[in-house]
Amino acid sequence: MSGSRLSRRRAITLAGVGVAGVAGVAAGAGALISDSRDPAAASDHPAGAVPFHGEHQAGIVTPAQDRLHFVAFDVITKDRARLVELLQEWTAAAVRMTAGRDAGVLGAVGGMPEAPPDDTGEALGLPPSQLTLTIGFGPTLFRDADGRDRFGIADRRPAALAELPKFPGDALQPQLSGGDLCVQACANDPQVAVHAIRNLARLGMGVVSVRWSQLGFGRTSSTSRDQATARNLFGFKDGTANLKAEDTDLLREQLWVQPGDGPDWMAGGSYLVTRKIRMLVETWDRTSLAEQEEIVGRTKGSGAPLGRTDEFDEPDFAARGDDGQPVIAEHAHVTLAHPSRNAGAHLLRRGYNFVDGSDGLGRLDAGLFFIAYQRDPRRQFVPIQTQLARHDVMNEYLRHVSSGLFACPPGVRDGGDHWGRALFG
Amino acid sequence: MRTARFFALAAAGVLATTGVAACSDSEKGDSATAGGPIVVKASDTACDVGTTDLGAGTATFKITNSGAKVTEFYVYASGDRVMGEVENIAPGLSRELHVELPAGTYETACKPGMSGKGIRGALKVSGSAQPLTADAALAGATDNYQRYVKSQTGALLEKTEEFVAAVKAGDVAKAKTLFPVARTYWERIEPVAEIFGDLDPKIDGREEVIEEGMEFTGFHRIEKDLWQSGDISKDGPIADRLLADVKEIVAKANAEKLSPLQLANGAKELLDEVASGKITGEEDRYSHTDLWDFAANLEGSKAAVSALRPALEQRSPELVTQLDTEFTNVEALLGKHRDGDGWKLHTALSKAELKELSDGINALAEPISKVAAVVAR
Numbered sequence: 090m091s092g093s094r095l096s097r098r099r100a101i102t103l104a105g106v107g108v109a110g111v112a113g114v115a116a117g118a119g120a121l122i123s124d125s126r127d128p129a130a131a132s133d134h135p136a137g138a139v140p141f142h143g144e145h146q147a148g149i150v151t152p153a154q155d156r157l158h159f160v161a162f163d164v165i166t167k168d169r170a171r172l173v174e175l176l177q178e179w180t181a182a183a184v185r186m187t188a189g190r191d192a193g194v195l196g197a198v199g200g201m202p203e204a205p206p207d208d209t210g211e212a213l214g215l216p217p218s219q220l221t222l223t224i225g226f227g228p229t230l231f232r233d234a235d236g237r238d239r240f241g242i243a244d245r246r247p248a249a250l251a252e253l254p255k256f257p258g259d260a261l262q263p264q265l266s267g268g269d270l271c272v273q274a275c276a277n278d279p280q281v282a283v284h285a286i287r288n289l290a291r292l293g294m295g296v297v298s299v300r301w302s303q304l305g306f307g308r309t310s311s312t313s314r315d316q317a318t319a320r321n322l323f324g325f326k327d328g329t330a331n332l333k334a335e336d337t338d339l340l341r342e343q344l345w346v347q348p349g350d351g352p353d354w355m356a357g358g359s360y361l362v363t364r365k366i367r368m369l370v371e372t373w374d375r376t377s378l379a380e381q382e383e384i385v386g387r388t389k390g391s392g393a394p395l396g397r398t399d400e401f402d403e404p405d406f407a408a409r410g411d412d413g414q415p416v417i418a419e420h421a422h423v424t425l426a427h428p429s430r431n432a433g434a435h436l437l438r439r440g441y442n443f444v445d446g447s448d449g450l451g452r453l454d455a456g457l458f459f460i461a462y463q464r465d466p467r468r469q470f471v472p473i474q475t476q477l478a479r480h481d482v483m484n485e486y487l488r489h490v491s492s493g494l495f496a497c498p499p500g501v502r503d504g505g506d507h508w509g510r511a512l513f514g
Numbered sequence: 515m516r517t518a519r520f521f522a523l524a525a526a527g528v529l530a531t532t533g534v535a536a537c538s539d540s541e542k543g544d545s546a547t548a549g550g551p552i553v554v555k556a557s558d559t560a561c562d563v564g565t566t567d568l569g570a571g572t573a574t575f576k577i578t579n580s581g582a583k584v585t586e587f588y589v590y591a592s593g594d595r596v597m598g599e600v601e602n603i604a605p606g607l608s609r610e611l612h613v614e615l616p617a618g619t620y621e622t623a624c625k626p627g628m629s630g631k632g633i634r635g636a637l638k639v640s641g642s643a644q645p646l647t648a649d650a651a652l653a654g655a656t657d658n659y660q661r662y663v664k665s666q667t668g669a670l671l672e673k674t675e676e677f678v679a680a681v682k683a684g685d686v687a688k689a690k691t692l693f694p695v696a697r698t699y700w701e702r703i704e705p706v707a708e709i710f711g712d713l714d715p716k717i718d719g720r721e722e723v724i725e726e727g728m729e730f731t732g733f734h735r736i737e738k739d740l741w742q743s744g745d746i747s748k749d750g751p752i753a754d755r756l757l758a759d760v761k762e763i764v765a766k767a768n769a770e771k772l773s774p775l776q777l778a779n780g781a782k783e784l785l786d787e788v789a790s791g792k793i794t795g796e797e798d799r800y801s802h803t804d805l806w807d808f809a810a811n812l813e814g815s816k817a818a819v820s821a822l823r824p825a826l827e828q829r830s831p832e833l834v835t836q837l838d839t840e841f842t843n844v845e846a847l848l849g850k851h852r853d854g855d856g857w858k859l860h861t862a863l864s865k866a867e868l869k870e871l872s873d874g875i876n877a878l879a880e881p882i883s884k885v886a887a888v889v890a891r
Contacts (some may be wrong), residue, residue, distance in 0.1 A: 165873050203775065204887030295840065295877025298869070 135277060136216035141187045143500040144357055145345065148221030149437065149462050150334040152313040154275040157305030157441040158282040159363065159458065160290065161268025161493055162297035164230065169240045173513050175296045179224075179272075179289055180507035189217030192288035209291070212284040220276040222285055224508045225361045225495025228252055230269040245512060247351035249360055249465045250496045256478035258489065265365060265491035268300045273361075273460070275439070279306065301491065303365060305441025305458045312439055318392060318400065322368050322442050322455055323486075325385050326392030329400055330427075332437040343435040346464055346499075354511035357499030359462040362470045365443075365491035368456035373486045384482045386421030394423060422483050425476045434469040436461040456487075466494065551576035551610060554624070556585050556603070561624030561633035570617045571643035577624070578608040586625040588632065589613050595709070601628070615639045651825035652774040652889065659777055659821040663703055666814075667764040670699035674760045681736055681746050681753040690740055694798075694806035694856065697733060700760075701810035702817065704787065705780030706767045713763045717756065720797070731755050734800075741800035774822065778886035781818035784811040785879040793872045795860040805857035808871075809848060815882065816841055822889060830888045833881060840878035847874045 139147045164172055182192045191197055193207025200206050231246035232238055272289055276282040283304070290299050309321045310328030314335050321327040332339055341347070348356045373381070378389060386404065387394055394404035396416035404423055408416040417424055428435050438461045445454040463469040478484065501507060551574040553564040558581035577587045577600060584604050589597040589611070597620065598613030617640050623632035673696035680689040700707065700718065708714050715723055717732045724730045731752055739746050772780070791797040792808040819826075819837060826834050847870055851858045863871075 165877075201887045201890065203778075203890040205883045291880070294880040295873075298873040298876075 135219050137219060138188050138217035139219050139221050141184050141222075141501065142503055142506075144502075145500045146221075146223045146358070146497055147187070147500070148223035148273055148275055149344070149359055149439075149497070150312055150340065151219070151221050151275070152316055152334065153308040153310055153319075153439045154219050154221070154277045155306065155308055156276055156279040156282050157308075157458065157460075158274045158279070158286045158302065159305065159460075160272050160274075160286050160302040161227070161300045162270045162272075162290075162293065163300045164239070164269040164296065165298045166296045167239060169513070171296050172240060173509065175293055176224075176509040176513070177507045178292050180501060182288060182292060183222040183285075183508075184504075186212075186285045186288065187217060187220045187222060189215075189220075192285075192292070209284065209287055211287075212281050215278055215281055215284075218276040218278040218281040220274065220281050220285055222289075223273040223275075223361075223497060225271040225273070225497040226250075226509070226512065227268050227270065227493070227495050229267060233269075240513070242512060245352050245354065247346075247355050247496055249346075249351055249355075249467060250494065251467060253362070253466065253471060253492060253494055254475075256474055256489070258478055258484055259492070260488050260490055261492050262490050265301045267493060268495075270297060271361070271363075271493060271495045279304070303443060303458050303491075304445075305443050307442040309440045309442055309457060310438040312437060321440075321457055322370055322444075323373055323381070323385075325381075325387065325389055326400065327440070327457075328438055329387070329392055330423075332435050339435060340437075343464055343469070344437050344462055350464065354498060355496055359437075359464065359497050360466050361493070361495040361497050362459075362461045362463070362466055363491070363493035363495075364459040364474075364489055366457045366459055367454070367488040367490050369486045369488070370453055370455055376486075383418055384422060386417045386423030395421075418482075420480045420482055422477070422481055425481055426473055431473045431476065432468070434463075434473055436463050436469055436473065438462075462497070550574075554578070554587060554622070555580065556587065556624040556626070557581040558583050558626045559633075561587075561622065561635060563622050563635050563637070566636055567638050567640075568615075569641040569643070570615060570639050571641075572612055572614050573639075575611040575613070575622075576608055577603055577611065579603045579605055581605055581626050583626040584628055586628050586632075587611060588621075588623045588625070589615070589637065590621045590623060591618065594712075614643075616643070617641060649774075649825065651828060652822075655774050655777060655821045655823075655825055656772055659772060659818060662817045662821065663706055663767055663772075666699045666703045667767055670696065670703075671760060671764050673699060674757055678753040678757045681740075682750050684746060686740060686744055686746060689736070689746065690801070693733070693737060693740065693801060694803035697803075698806055698810040700733075701784075701787075701807045702814035703767065704811070704814065705776070705783050705818075706770065706772065707763055708783075709770060709776075710763055710766050713759055713766075717759045717763065720799075732759070734798075737798065737800045774825070774889045775886055777818045777822055778889045781815040781822075781885060782879065782882045784815040784818075785875055785882055787811050789872065789875050789879060792860075793868055793875065798860070802859040802861045803857070804860040805848070805851055805863075809857060812841075812844060812848065819882070819885065822885065826885065826888060829891070830884075833884060833888060836881045837878070837885075840874075840881060844871075844874040844878050847871055 139151055141147060166172055186192055191199075191208035193200075195207045197206045197208040197210030197213055228246065228250050230240070230242070231250070232243045272286065274282040274285045276285070286302065290297075308319050310331050311318050312328075312331060312334055314333050318326040318329050332344060334340075344359055346355045346358045346360070350356070376384075382388055382395065391398070392400040393402055394417060396405055396408045397403075404417055404427065406415065406417055406424060406427075406429070410416050424430060438459065440457050440459040440461075443456060443458050448454040461470055498509065498512060552568070554575050554577040555562040556577055556579045563575075575587065575589075577585075579585045582605055584602060586599060586601045586603065587609075588599045591597050597615060598611050600609045600611045603609045620637040620639060622635045622637050625632035673692065677689060677692040677696040680692055704718075707717070715728075715732075718734065719730070719732055720734050721730055721738070733756065735752055736746065736749055736756070739749055788808050788811045792804045792811065795802060795804050797807055798804045819841075823834065826837075851863060851867070
């Protein structure tokens with residue numbers, strides 16, 4: 090049967106070389122380091138596979154891929170066993186798909202002619218494209234909106250998974266926010282990311298229901314020093330001062346949940362905050378360059394902090410211009426978000442640009458799907474966003490329309506492990 | 515979208531035949547397929563079929579398109595009933611069609627450019643082959659379902675007569691009450707009706723599926739007049755036509771014996787109908803009586819599955835358990851929206867309530883999509 094498999098299988102064999110090549114390097118970090126022996130992996134759009142198993146989930150410090158399909162689910166079953174069974178099925182499918190294989194054992198074309206295929210087929214012939222799948226558990230999984238402990242895990246809810254406060258100016262749409270579970274699919278090919286989410290959603294029929302989902306393109310952060318800093322839809326480099334995969338000590342301090350932080354099942358995991366931020370790009374585009382740069386606190390061209398020359402120069406908040414005013418405004422985005430103004434708090438961001446078509450008024454329905462991982466949102470995202478929501482002049486051009494908070498457990502260790510095993514075990 | 519559903523069923527029929535290929539081939543060594551597929555050379559002007567005389571059972575056609583236009587290949591029974599088809603054969607490509615053909619006379623057709631009646635040829639099938647229904651449990655299933663079809667068509671005819679009489683009498687209120695009731699019997703056996711491709715759009719076609727040059731008739735035409743203008747004074751001929759078409763389809767449906775695979779696929783298609791047209795309120799867009807259709811589709815699907823139940827219990831008891839659970843769940847979800855003897859209007863349901871129903875249908879449709887493969891094995 091395996092001999093008759095179509096081109097996707099062949100792609101795997103090719104990609105397999107890349108996987109083997111990097112396995113030693115990437116072990117433990119869960120991140121793929123490009124392998125110069127594999128021409129595909131050496132390009133800007135690596136096609137190889139990112140190891141699924143590891144200490145941490147892939148898709149967090151993994152060098153940010155180009156494309157995103159993010160989905161939040163509501164759990165609609167009351168049956169804990171069915172939910173756990175689904176998490177096992179999802180894990181098996183994720184192992185296969187991240188390796189560039191079909192979602193099911195039989196595949197898109199290997200089953201009975203009378204049966205629907207167990208893979209939807211649109212990724213046949215495509216390489217793994219560095220697909221990562223990352224799962225998170227929302228606060229409502231532990232206790233639903235009515236306060237019920239549906240699955241007997243309410244006492245395992247980490248304190249850090251506390252609902253986010255309402256920030257000034259929030260225009261959140263409940264139907265686009267929250268969720269009991271989420272899966273982040275990142276890949277260098279949008280078709281591969283969409284294929285993965287579509288197949289997980291299908292496996293979940295009757296157990297979970299898609300609450301909302303988001304497509305993203307053009308990573309707006311770099312999570313590795315090997316990557317150039319990408320631009321957001323305001324045209325500015327985004328993620329210059331981001332936490333990077335190479336910052337091992339900072340990652341331990343700021344990103345990974347440490348033993349003793351909360352329940353054991355989260356040690357080695359991370360907390361995920363998502364925000365869908367609509368950008369009013371038309372009005373931004375009518376703003377002068379000087380004002381745009383003043384709002385951001387960086388130059389648009391090189392991305393250097395105002396008053397400095399290189400992108401990675403530290404901003405000098407004390408510097409004054411000839412007029413005696415600070416070179417970087419007190420309310421510039423870079424000032425407000427800087428760790429020095431937020432008790433040292435960093436975030437690991439891996440957001441994506443989005444354009445959901447137009448809004449019927451001739452405006453692009455566009456913006457940033459913000460994704461940030463951290464050790465404790467109460468000490469990191471919440472204070473930073475509180476500052477920004479209160480003072481950031483950029484808010485004139487932004488609308489926060491969706492919000493999500495999820496606890497992303499540590500990595501799946503091996504073939505005997507599965508998503509959620511420590512939580513439900 | 516009727517036409518699409520019809521093709522879907524026809525395609526299911528094609529698939530159906532591949533499952534039995536192995537058994538009928540081994541039992542009938544003299545089958546025309548024994549020496550390999552029947553070669554069909556298709557071009558923009560010709561449709562050269564390797565043989566026009568074959569033994570009953572599963573036939574395999576291998577169609578090679580040497581023309582410049584994309585083509586299709588069909589095997590038609592009398593009255594242009596589709597026995598099997600392959601669509602979208604691009605120039606230079608070869609595609610195979612597996613089709614189970616009992617003894618009889620058929621027509622083959624290539625359709626360069628994918629339109630028109632195509633280039634036709636005669637095909638004669640003789641002898642006999644073991645059909646799928648040789649299995650006692652499956653034979654029982656088709657007999658059982660046949661009785662169900664008979665009971666539903668009887669009521670369909672009766673209620674359509676009442677509906678038509680009300681329309682012709684100009685009694686708008688009464689016609690409005692009867693509209694969803696008459697449709698209930700139609701919606702329960704829709705996959706059977708869809709086999710007769712030309713009648714289905716006449717009886718149940720929605721305005722957007724009516725092609726240029728075709729008249730908008732049937733239930734939805736009258737629905738539009740009843741609810742939108744309230745003027746049915748000119749609908750007499752349309753109502754007469756509806757009744758004539760319903761009579762014709764009732765006669766045909768009762769003469770038709772469905773294969774177990776058609777039953778299985780029909781059960782799934784009824785839920786697909788719910789998922790694509792009823793949840794969205796597209797089907798009964800003027801009357802908003804979609805929940806009547808929803809309930810009827812669900813009942814029809816359940817009837818088909820019930821007929822197959824003895825075979826399913828032998829072959830996959832765990833699937834039966836899952837189906838029972840999910841049917842119960844959807845029935846409970848739908849049950850919340852009862853309104854007297856009938857159902858609430860689609861417009862009375864909130865988006866959250868519709869999503870809940872949609873989730874329930876998806877949860878049921880997944881296991882139902884596995885029924886055909888269990889039946890075929």
